[in-house]
Structure formats: structure tokens, C-alpha cells
Amino acid sequence: MDGALLISDNVMLSLLRPLLVTCLYTLLLPGGQGRIPGYNNGFHYQDISNGNGNGEIYFDGVRLHVESPQHSVSASRGSSVTLPCHYHYEPEIATPRRTRVKWSWLPSNTNTAPSSPEALASETEVMVAMGNRHRSYGTFRGRVRLKRSAPGDMSLVINELQLNDTGRYRCEVIDGLEDESVTVELELRGVAFPYYSQKGRYHFNFVGAKQACQDQDATLATFEQLFVAWEEGLDWCNAGWLADGTVQYPITVPRDGCGGMDLAPGLRSYGQRHRLFHSYDAFCFSASVKGSVYFLKHLTKLNFTEAVQACAIDGSQIAKVGQMYAAWRLMGFDQLRCWLVG
Known part of the structure; x- marks a missing residue:
């Protein structure tokens, strides 16, 4: 009886083997319905079925590089400007890839470090493009396009430059799991100048200073813009708001009442001040316009x-x-x- 049972079990196993082999073969067939799901973009990574079984994808040695020949660009208000950005692969690939590009913008009036997580979170989308499809956002809608003068050229063209367009722009190229970026600083050629209320000095909180500059066809100056004005000889003893919420003033000739004789020439800073409760003058920035x-x-x-x-x-x-x-x-x-x- 035991022998008969043993034979029966062996027979059953022999009958099951073709079924098991057939199922396993179906799972491994290329393009089969039972194919193991995984990521494969054809160049950067091998199929996940060749991985270690834990979701890790092997890198095959082709790298995406994103570069800009200029990390700072200056232009005039109302003109057009090109922010250069190019990408390529190393080693070069024979077949064009379907990549996605995203341009984002960190305004000059932010007071966070450009590379900090807070700064990245506060970046504003300017434009995204993939193939012939693209979309622009906010105040950049209808004013931006990709240059595409050569393969890999993702340079951003901005038309009708506005005073508030200054800041750091990020060109991010995405191909599958590859994601590389480069930044370009945009500056406007113009002039920083002090401005105070008709009531006298130190009547603006930060919000009032910002509005006062706008009323005079200007914006609150950045530290860099005020620094350039100081280099060109601006000497002003009254402290004023800047775009990042700090309060500073430029001194070329040290003297009593303006920080004292012992301090060297430069920008004197009060640091961050409460934007509603503290009052100072304003340093504005204006650039040329049509007219x-x-x-x-x-x-x-x-x-x-x-x-x-x-x-x-x-x-x-x-x-x-x-x-x-x-x-x-x-x-x-x-x-x-x-x-x-x-």
C-alpha cells in the first residue's frame, strides 16, 4: 500500500513538472503577459529583471551632463535675453532620446541660500517642455521659449524683460531616472538709488518701501545692485530696505554719525528687521524702458x-x-x- 502511494506521488510530480516549467517559461518570455515589471529606458539602466531582485537597477555607464557656458547674464529691461543651457551624453549615443526639460526661477528678493532646500521649494516654474510640447507659467506665459539651435540646446529665451525677472534660473534636464541641472543668474542693467517718504526719513516699513519703489517705476534693490552702486560712488548715510528684508546703507567716506570713523568704507548692515514694525528708507532699482x-x-x-x-x-x-x-x-x-x- 505504501509502495502504491509512493508511485502515485511520483506520477503526480511528473505530471506537474511540464506545467511548472511552462509557467516559468511564460514569465521570462520577452514581452510576455507575465513579464516582471521594471524600468528600462534603453540606455541608462538595464532591465530590472537583471538586477538583484530588490528593485535595484544596474547603471550601464552612459551619463547625462547638463552645462552652461555662462553662469551670469545681464540684459536691459524690455529686451530679449537667452539663458544658455546644453546637455549631452558621455559616451555619445546614436539614437536621440526623449528628454524633458524644466526651467524654474528663484527671485532675487528671496533671503534663503540658493542651494538650500527652502530655496528649491520656493522656486517658481517658468517653463516645461518635452518634444514639441511645452507650457509656460505665471508672468512668463507667452514670453518664453526654448532656443533649440542645435541638438541638446535647451537655452531659455525670455522676451520683454521686466524689472522683477532678475534672479537665479535653473535648467533641469530629465531622462528616465537621470536628472541633472545647472543654474544661470539673470541681472538687469540699471541703477540703484535711495528713496524716502515726503514726510521725511524712516517712514517705510518693508511693505511700504516695496510699494514706494513700484510707484516710482522701480523695485526694491538687491544687495548686489546696491553693491554695484556703492562701487560706482554712491554714499548715503540713511539706512534703507533691500529686497531680501535686510536694512543697509552705502558709505564711501567714513565719518561720525554714519557708523563712525573706525569702520572701513562699504555697505553697513543692520541685518534682518521686522518687516511690519520697523521703519526705514528704501533703496530702489530702476532699469531703462522703451521711451x-x-x-x-x-x-x-x-x-x-x-x-x-x-x-x-x-x-x-x-x-x-x-x-x-x-x-x-x-x-x-x-x-x-x-x-x-x-
């Missing part, structure tokens, strides 16, 4: 209301402080009264 600046001659002296009307009758508008500084610094004018838009 013409001219001196309007008049037979008699004019008060402000009469000057506004005179400019309007002449087909223009009264010049703002930011426009005056920009025309003086960038256009060489030394007599400014009216701003002709055109």
Missing part, C-alpha cells in the same frame, strides 16, 4: 499740478524718480522733466 526723455521748456514756472498738465498736453507724462535715475545713468541725460512713452 524718450526730454526737457519740456515753459515760459513760466510750474507747480506740480501744472507740470503734470503740461506734460499731458504735450502727449507725455511727468517723469517718475526711477525713470529719471535710469535716464541719467543709462542714457546720459542731465535735464529731466517729462517722460514720453513710446
Whole structure:
């Protein structure tokens, strides 16, 4: 009886073996319905079925490189600018890859370190593209495109540059599990200048200072913009807000009442101040705009209301402080009264 049972078991095993082999073979067939799921982009990584069984994918030696020949670009307000970004593979590949590119932007008015997690989290999407499909966002919508002058060229073209476009731009190229990026700093050519309330010095909190600069066709200056103005000779004893929420002032000639004689020339900083409760002046930044600046001659002296009307009758508008500084610094004018838009 035991022998018969043993024979029966062996017979059953022999009958099951073809079924087991058939099932296993089906699982390993390329393209079979039972194929082990895994990632395979054809170049960067081998199929997961060749891995270690724990989800690890083997790297096959082809690397994605993203580079920029310029890490800082300057341009004029209202113009077009190209932020260079190129990618390639090492070793080179024979078949074009389907890559995705994302351009993002970290504004100049942030006070976080550019490489910190907080800064990356606060980056704003500018444009994403994959193949011939692309999408732009926010204030960049309709103003940006990819240059694509050669294979691997993902340079960003920004048209009609605005004052608030300054900052650090990140070009990120994504191919499967590969993700590499490079940053390019965009600066506008312009002039930083001090500005204070008609009521006197130190009447602006941060919000008020920001609005005051906007009212004068300008923005709050960055540290870099104020530093350039100091290098060009700006000396101002009153402290003012900057775009990052710090309060500083430029001194070229040390003196009592402006930090003292013992401190070297430079930017004197009060550091971060409470943006609502503390009051100072403002350092604004203005760049050139489309238009013409001219001196309007008049037979008699004019008060402000009469000057506004005179400019309007002449087909223009009264010049703002930011426009005056920009025309003086960038256009060489030394007599400014009216701003002709055109």
C-alpha cells in the first residue's frame, strides 16, 4: 500500500513538472503577459529583471551632463535675453532620446541660500517642455521659449524683460531616472538709488518701501545692485530696505554719525528687521524702458499740478524718480522733466 502511494506521488510530480516549467517559461518570455515589471529606458539602466531582485537597477555607464557656458547674464529691461543651457551624453549615443526639460526661477528678493532646500521649494516654474510640447507659467506665459539651435540646446529665451525677472534660473534636464541641472543668474542693467517718504526719513516699513519703489517705476534693490552702486560712488548715510528684508546703507567716506570713523568704507548692515514694525528708507532699482526723455521748456514756472498738465498736453507724462535715475545713468541725460512713452 505504501509502495502504491509512493508511485502515485511520483506520477503526480511528473505530471506537474511540464506545467511548472511552462509557467516559468511564460514569465521570462520577452514581452510576455507575465513579464516582471521594471524600468528600462534603453540606455541608462538595464532591465530590472537583471538586477538583484530588490528593485535595484544596474547603471550601464552612459551619463547625462547638463552645462552652461555662462553662469551670469545681464540684459536691459524690455529686451530679449537667452539663458544658455546644453546637455549631452558621455559616451555619445546614436539614437536621440526623449528628454524633458524644466526651467524654474528663484527671485532675487528671496533671503534663503540658493542651494538650500527652502530655496528649491520656493522656486517658481517658468517653463516645461518635452518634444514639441511645452507650457509656460505665471508672468512668463507667452514670453518664453526654448532656443533649440542645435541638438541638446535647451537655452531659455525670455522676451520683454521686466524689472522683477532678475534672479537665479535653473535648467533641469530629465531622462528616465537621470536628472541633472545647472543654474544661470539673470541681472538687469540699471541703477540703484535711495528713496524716502515726503514726510521725511524712516517712514517705510518693508511693505511700504516695496510699494514706494513700484510707484516710482522701480523695485526694491538687491544687495548686489546696491553693491554695484556703492562701487560706482554712491554714499548715503540713511539706512534703507533691500529686497531680501535686510536694512543697509552705502558709505564711501567714513565719518561720525554714519557708523563712525573706525569702520572701513562699504555697505553697513543692520541685518534682518521686522518687516511690519520697523521703519526705514528704501533703496530702489530702476532699469531703462522703451521711451524718450526730454526737457519740456515753459515760459513760466510750474507747480506740480501744472507740470503734470503740461506734460499731458504735450502727449507725455511727468517723469517718475526711477525713470529719471535710469535716464541719467543709462542714457546720459542731465535735464529731466517729462517722460514720453513710446
